[in-house]
Amino acid sequence: MKKRLPSLLVLAGAACAQPPVAPTNEPTQIARGENIATYNVLQSFELGYRWRTAGGDTDMYRSTVNYGNGVRLLASSLTVQSREGHGRLFDQIVVTTQGLGNDPYQSALLRIEKNRLYRYDLMWRSNDYFNPALTISYGEHLRNTTRHLQDHDFTLFPQSSFRLFLGYSRNTEGGPALSTIQLFDARGDEFPLFANIHREQNEYRLGGEARLLGFRLNLLRGWQDFKEDTPLSLSNPSQGNNPGDLTKLTSLKRAEPYHGTSPYWRVGLFREGKKYWAVNGRFTYVAGRRAFVLDESSAGTNRLGANALRQVLTFGDAERPVLAGNFNINLFPASNVTVSNQTSYNSIRMAGNSYFVQYASGQPGPPILPFQFLGIQTVSNSTNVDVRLRPWIGVHAGYDYDHRRIRSVDGQENFGDPAPGPPGNTPIEQTNQLHAGTLGLRLKPVKPLTINLDAEIGRADRPIYPISDRNYQAFRGRAEYRRKALRLTAYARTDYNTNSISLTSYAARSRQYGVDASWAAAQWFSIDAGYGKLHLYTLGGIDYFANGKDISGESSLYISNVHTASLGARFTVLKRADVYVGYSHVEDAGDGRAASTGARLYSALPAFQAAQTFPLRFLSPQARLSIRVARQVRWNAGYQYYGYDERFATLQDYRAHTGYSSISWSF
Amino acid sequence: MFGLRVIFTLALLAPSTALAADYVGSNVCRTCHPDIWANFYRNPHYKSLASGQEAPENTGCEGCHGPGQAHVQARGGKASIVAFSQLAPDKVLDTCLRCHGQTLSRANIRRSVHTQEEVVCINCHSVHRSQSPRFLLARRQADLCYGCHSSVRAQFAMPFKHRVNEGVVQCTDCHNPHGAFTPSYTMGSRPRMMEHADVNEEPCLKCHADKRGPFVYEHSAVRLEGCRSCHSPHGSMNARMLRRPTVFTTCLECHNGAGEFGRRASGITHQSSTHNLADPRYQNCTTCHTRIHGSNSDSFFLR
Numbered sequence: 001m002k003k004r005l006p007s008l009l010v011l012a013g014a015a016c017a018q019p020p021v022a023p024t025n026e027p028t029q030i031a032r033g034e035n036i037a038t039y040n041v042l043q044s045f046e047l048g049y050r051w052r053t054a055g056g057d058t059d060m061y062r063s064t065v066n067y068g069n070g071v072r073l074l075a076s077s078l079t080v081q082s083r084e085g086h087g088r089l090f091d092q093i094v095v096t097t098q099g100l101g102n103d104p105y106q107s108a109l110l111r112i113e114k115n116r117l118y119r120y121d122l123m124w125r126s127n128d129y130f131n132p133a134l135t136i137s138y139g140e141h142l143r144n145t146t147r148h149l150q151d152h153d154f155t156l157f158p159q160s161s162f163r164l165f166l167g168y169s170r171n172t173e174g175g176p177a178l179s180t181i182q183l184f185d186a187r188g189d190e191f192p193l194f195a196n197i198h199r200e201q202n203e204y205r206l207g208g209e210a211r212l213l214g215f216r217l218n219l220l221r222g223w224q225d226f227k228e229d230t231p232l233s234l235s236n237p238s239q240g241n242n243p244g245d246l247t248k249l250t251s252l253k254r255a256e257p258y259h260g261t262s263p264y265w266r267v268g269l270f271r272e273g274k275k276y277w278a279v280n281g282r283f284t285y286v287a288g289r290r291a292f293v294l295d296e297s298s299a300g301t302n303r304l305g306a307n308a309l310r311q312v313l314t315f316g317d318a319e320r321p322v323l324a325g326n327f328n329i330n331l332f333p334a335s336n337v338t339v340s341n342q343t344s345y346n347s348i349r350m351a352g353n354s355y356f357v358q359y360a361s362g363q364p365g366p367p368i369l370p371f372q373f374l375g376i377q378t379v380s381n382s383t384n385v386d387v388r389l390r391p392w393i394g395v396h397a398g399y400d401y402d403h404r405r406i407r408s409v410d411g412q413e414n415f416g417d418p419a420p421g422p423p424g425n426t427p428i429e430q431t432n433q434l435h436a437g438t439l440g441l442r443l444k445p446v447k448p449l450t451i452n453l454d455a456e457i458g459r460a461d462r463p464i465y466p467i468s469d470r471n472y473q474a475f476r477g478r479a480e481y482r483r484k485a486l487r488l489t490a491y492a493r494t495d496y497n498t499n500s501i502s503l504t505s506y507a508a509r510s511r512q513y514g515v516d517a518s519w520a521a522a523q524w525f526s527i528d529a530g531y532g533k534l535h536l537y538t539l540g541g542i543d544y545f546a547n548g549k550d551i552s553g554e555s556s557l558y559i560s561n562v563h564t565a566s567l568g569a570r571f572t573v574l575k576r577a578d579v580y581v582g583y584s585h586v587e588d589a590g591d592g593r594a595a596s597t598g599a600r601l602y603s604a605l606p607a608f609q610a611a612q613t614f615p616l617r618f619l620s621p622q623a624r625l626s627i628r629v630a631r632q633v634r635w636n637a638g639y640q641y642y643g644y645d646e647r648f649a650t651l652q653d654y655r656a657h658t659g660y661s662s663i664s665w666s667f
Numbered sequence: 668m669f670g671l672r673v674i675f676t677l678a679l680l681a682p683s684t685a686l687a688a689d690y691v692g693s694n695v696c697r698t699c700h701p702d703i704w705a706n707f708y709r710n711p712h713y714k715s716l717a718s719g720q721e722a723p724e725n726t727g728c729e730g731c732h733g734p735g736q737a738h739v740q741a742r743g744g745k746a747s748i749v750a751f752s753q754l755a756p757d758k759v760l761d762t763c764l765r766c767h768g769q770t771l772s773r774a775n776i777r778r779s780v781h782t783q784e785e786v787v788c789i790n791c792h793s794v795h796r797s798q799s800p801r802f803l804l805a806r807r808q809a810d811l812c813y814g815c816h817s818s819v820r821a822q823f824a825m826p827f828k829h830r831v832n833e834g835v836v837q838c839t840d841c842h843n844p845h846g847a848f849t850p851s852y853t854m855g856s857r858p859r860m861m862e863h864a865d866v867n868e869e870p871c872l873k874c875h876a877d878k879r880g881p882f883v884y885e886h887s888a889v890r891l892e893g894c895r896s897c898h899s900p901h902g903s904m905n906a907r908m909l910r911r912p913t914v915f916t917t918c919l920e921c922h923n924g925a926g927e928f929g930r931r932a933s934g935i936t937h938q939s940s941t942h943n944l945a946d947p948r949y950q951n952c953t954t955c956h957t958r959i960h961g962s963n964s965d966s967f968f969l970r
Contacts, residue, residue: 018824019809019832027798040708063906064826077800083708085717096800098834105835109800115714121801127835133906136914137954149874159714161769171876182955182969186941190954201876209770218771224865226876242948254970258963262879266866268771272764280774282848284867288881292963296970314964320881324867326848330778335757340778346851346867348890352883354963370966372883374930376891380849382856386783391755396783402854406891408930430932434854442785452784458855464891465921465935466928469855478815491817504925514817532821540920544938546945556916562904564821586824588904607915607950614912616904618826644826 018566018584018620020067021638021660022050023075023098026578026626028634028666033079040081046074048636048662050103056644056654062130064618065642066104067658073100074662082115091115104128119158125149129175134652137180138241140192145175165220167205174198179232181252184302184310189240189247193232193254201226207266218268226290227259237300249300260290260317278330284323291317292354311359316369318352336388343381350374366414373409373427378402384438394442402434406464432462434469448483452476463499466506466540470499485520504541505555511535514564524572529565536560539602546605555602557612559591578626583619590615596648615647626664637661689734693727696735699743700728703795711803712794731762731794756785763788772845779846780859786815791844812838819901828902841870841900853893869893871900882961886968887930888921889960896921915950 019025023046033042051069054061075098082091092113099106110122127147132139149171156164177195182188207220234252264287270280293315302308324346331339353371357364384398407429436458443451454476463470478491492513499506514532521527538558544551568582590613597606624638639659646652693716697704707713715726729735733749741747751759760782767773767788776782793805804811809831813820822828829836838844843862850861852869864873871894872879878889888896897917898908911917921928924937942949953959958968 019807019834079709079800081709082717085708085713091714091717094800105830105833107835111801115717125835127830131907135906135912136909137951141953141957147874159718171874173877179957180954181957186939190948199877216769216771220866222866226879228877241954256964260881262865264866268774270771270774272768278777280771282771282774284863286865286867288879290881290963294964294970312964312970316883316963318881318883318963320885322865322867324851326851328775328778328848332777338777342778342849344849344851348852350881350885350890352881352963354883356964370883372885372966374885374887374890378851378854380851380854382849384778384783388757394785398856400856404854406930408887428931430930432854436855438856440783442783450785456857460854462927462932464928464930465888465896466923466925467896467920468892480815489815489817493818501925501927504923506920512818514821516817530817530820532817534818534821538920541923541925542916542919543923543925544919544944545940545942547943548940550940551944556920558911558916560904562821562825564824566820566824584824586821586826586904605944607913607944607947611911611913611916614904616826618824618904 018568018582018622021622021624021640021658022048022072022636022662024624024626024634024636024638024662024664025580026624026634026636028628028632028664031632031666033081034667035083038082038084038087040079040083042079042081042666043077044664044666045076046636046662046664048072048074048660050074050658050660052656052658054654054656056650057134057652058654059130059132060134060644060652061642061654061656063132064644065656065658066128066130068102068104070102072103072660073097074103074660075664076100085115087114089114113158116157116159119155121151121153123149123151140178140180140241142178143175143197145173145177145197147171147173161211163209165205165207165209167203167207167222169201169203169205171201171203172199181232181254181298183249183252183298183300184247184308188303189242189245189249191234191238191240191249191252193252194235195230195232197230199226199228199230214273215269215271218266218270220264220266220268222264222266224262224264225260226262227257229255229257231255234298245303246301246305247303249298251300252296252298254294254296256292256294256296258290258292260288262286262288275335276332278332279328281325281327283325286322288320288322289317290319291315307361309361312356313359314354314356316352316354318350320348320350323347338386339383340386341381341383344379346376346378346380348374348376368412368414370410370412372411373407375405375407377405377407379404392444396438396440396442398438400434400436400438400458402436403431404433405429405431430462432460432464434458434460448481450480450482452478466499466504467508468499469497470506472497485526487516487518489516490514504543506538506540508538508540509536524575525570527567527569529567531566532564534560534562534564536562542603542608544605551605554604554608556608557602559613561589561591563587563589576628578624580624580626581622583621585617585619587617587619588613588615590647610648617643617645617647619643632666634664635661636664689736690723690729691735691739692723693729695739696728710794725766730766751789756782756787759787759789772843775846775848777846781844781846808837808839812844822899822901822903825902825904827904827906827908829900829908840873852890858895878960880961883963884966884968885961886959913950914952915944918952 078095080093094111097108106126108124113119152168154166203224205222232254237250272278297311326344357367382400386396388394440454456474481488516530518528565585596610622640626636642656738748797803924934956968
């Protein structure tokens with residue numbers, strides 16, 4: 001029983017996250033593997049067929065779930081392990097995969113290691129992304145792309161006091177997309193465009209770690225190259241989004257190659273001095289630079305009905321060096337006291353220019369060369385004291401001070417302007433500061449029970465944005481009772497922020513509450529359940545134009561009451577079959593109104609009223625049966641339902657039935 | 668029983684000439700803990716035994732559990748050995764950091780929020796019963812984090828989210844559970860435990876490289892307050908993980924011209940009078956302002 005209990009707890013824990021129904025969580029009986037020469041080889045595979053049927057808005061299904069039909073290697077693993085730890089070329093090879101064979105979410109992991117000599121890690125991931133985002137830009141910003149990520153890390157002498165690192169990462173995104181453009185002037189029309197996204201980032205890393213004068217020195221040098229070549233075009237002549245508008249577009253082509261590099265340095269230094277102190281520092285510099293050209297030519301009819309032919313040419317470059325330093329001192333004056341102080345400095349300097357010239361019907365306009373500078377310098381210092389008064393009680397308190405300086409310059413040079421105005425490049429500078437204090441209490445009145453209480457109160461002057469933290473307070477409490485196979489937790493959290501000035505006000509409140517329970521009652525039964533509520537209330541002043549009038553004094557209200565519930569139960573029947581049933585329910589109940597508009601709260605405009613709350617329900621029950629048909633072979637089948645249901649509209653609702661059947665085998 | 672005593676005695680005698688007085692060597696431990704020993708060669712800690720070069724206090728079972736002679740003489744029992752289930756959290760941390768403290772990613776572990784809350788190594792790592800291919804995790808990584816961060820689990824159950832439950836994104840892509848340097852890209856100490864991208868930038872940029880720039884025309888909110896100004900990074904009930912169900916309210920809550928705010932302390936740019944919010948065509952800001960994360964060609968992010 002004792003040996004079995006941890007694995008039961010693992011299963012119970014796995015259930016609480018409500019992962020997709022496949023791959024199967026239930027492992028086959030633990031295999032010992034096969035001994036070949038001085039190695040042990042252990043393998044497992046889960047091969048199956050995944051199916052789905054979806055009704056309603058299948059685009060929204062693809063955006064939120066996206067599992068399809070087909071044969072999949074749902075999961076696999078291979079471990080080749082040296083039994084003596086003295087393999088000739090390697091001591092360990094580990095390969096694990098998930099979703100290979102066209103699942104939208106695929107990953108693979110490879111580790112090859114030779115003790116004390118080298119270690120190589122590869123993580124490969126693929127994510128099929130589809131998003132029509134119907135509520136965004138009329139659904140015209142559609143994306144059907146695939147992102148591939150791979151990270152290679154090679155460590156030489158991994159167990160030594162002197163190590164060398166080599167790394168390479170690659171991040172690509174490609175696929176068709178729809179975007180939009182607005183032409184031919186500020187009062188023109190909007191047109192959908194086709195885009196062929198092609199983005200690629202390569203990063204190379206070289207570093208080392210060594211002991212120096214009692215300190216540990218970590219040095220990393222990296223180069224990150226990015227390029228994007230995403231051409232945009234118009235596939236067919238377009239009337240635009242607003243047919244009443246005379247603006248028409250008959251052709252458009254845009255090319256905008258965008259390339260650059262971001263070399264960086266990182267130096268880390270740290271040391272633990274006996275029992276009483278530890279210091280560490282990290283100093284980084286990233287120099288980012290991008291060069292670009294944009295060539296766009298369009299032809300059509302302008303809003304007055306006249307022929308319009310326009311070419312826009314811009315080119316230039318931008319740079320953003322980021323310098324950051326962190327220095328920490330930790331003191332341990334007694335075994336139960338930790339005092340830490342951190343000072344950090346961060347400087348970002350963004351600058352760029354963009355030569356711009358526009359040709360209207362073949363005639364060039366006056367070229368301009370705008371340039372921008374934005375500098376942000378932040379200095380922070382925080383001190384925290386943690387005292388473990390008794391084994392059952394501990395307190396911590398801290399103070400954080402931040403000072404930020406923002407400097408910006410906008411300027412423009414007008415070539416060919418016979419009477420140029422002032423350059424307008426006077427630097428503008430402002431500062432703001434934040435003071436924050438924290439206080440926390442940790443209680444363990446009896447061994448199975450832990451209670452954590454934390455508070456943070458902050459005051460900022462001159463916040464940069466209306467939604468920024470100004471006067472905020474955050475309180476958090478959490479209690480956990482853990483005894484043998486039973487775990488009960490409850491939490492509550494509030495975050496309040498007000499950022500009001502004389503003519504406008506902003507207030508954001510969030511409150512979260514929740515309870516969770518998991519219980520591995522017996523070898524054959526475990527259950528977990530959870531419920532949480534998230535309440536959001538935000539009220540922010542707005543000012544806008546409607547029908548030519550400036551509307552001020554209104555507010556944007558957003559209320560969300562999200563209830564989340566999950567339940568998972570696992571049964572073992574006759575020591576041969578495992579049954580898992582799970583249910584996930586997420587529902588934003590909104591603010592209780594029956595219709596999207598008509599409340600006339602804070603704004604007279606129906607569009608704002610409709611955006612004040614967005615009730616919807618997203619639920620997903622699932623069930624899985626896994627039967628041990630032989631000692632190391634299982635047959636699995638599962639079903640999962642997804643339902644997406646908006647209360648005020650049905651355009652994006654969908655229902656999807658998904659399932660799979662598979663064989664898992666370990667040997 | 669007599670046989671067992673003989674085994675103990677022989678086992679104690681065999682390595683005693685080579686080891687310090689209180690250390691008995693891992694071969695003795697296997698006598699009573701064969702189930703752990705049988706698979707120990709798969710454990711990364713086996714490297715210390717395989718090398719044969721480590722001092723007794725740094726190798727095998729006793730490298731973590733301390734000298735075993737008293738434990739053997741007492742015929743077992745948690746009182747006579749370092750049993751992690753009985754250790755105070757700070758002692759667990761001290762024991763593991765003897766070997767694992769020597770890396771930059773764990774340089775802040777003693778001042779981390781996890782340590783402060785007495786969440787230490789064995790709360791997430793299972794040295795003898797790990798089921799993960801790397802890092803000896805006690806469970807799948809997301810399940811470990813959800814175990815305490817229930818509110819985050821709720822966010823990942825929402826319809827629009829990063830694919831953590833699906834296994835393609837991991838918590839450690841953005842967070843360092845061993846404690847991180849304070850985020851330098853924003854003010855205040857929150858968010859905590861962030862794993863920086865490009866060594867000092869917001870972690871979102873690790874994957875969303877196209878949003879990094881630099882751009883000639885930066886959307887300064889992105890650089891000053893981060894992606895969280897408009898997006899909920901874990902999950903949202905709104906498309907594109909926005910904080911509001913529509914784009915125009917997301918934008919107008921800042922772009923309201925209210926004084927004191929902004930780079931010039933004179934308000935965030937107010938929308939033009941040509942924008943008639945009563946007309947639905949003006950309620951989707953990003954239809955025209957397509958390059959909202961930053962542009963090289965247009966100060967209003969039109970292209």
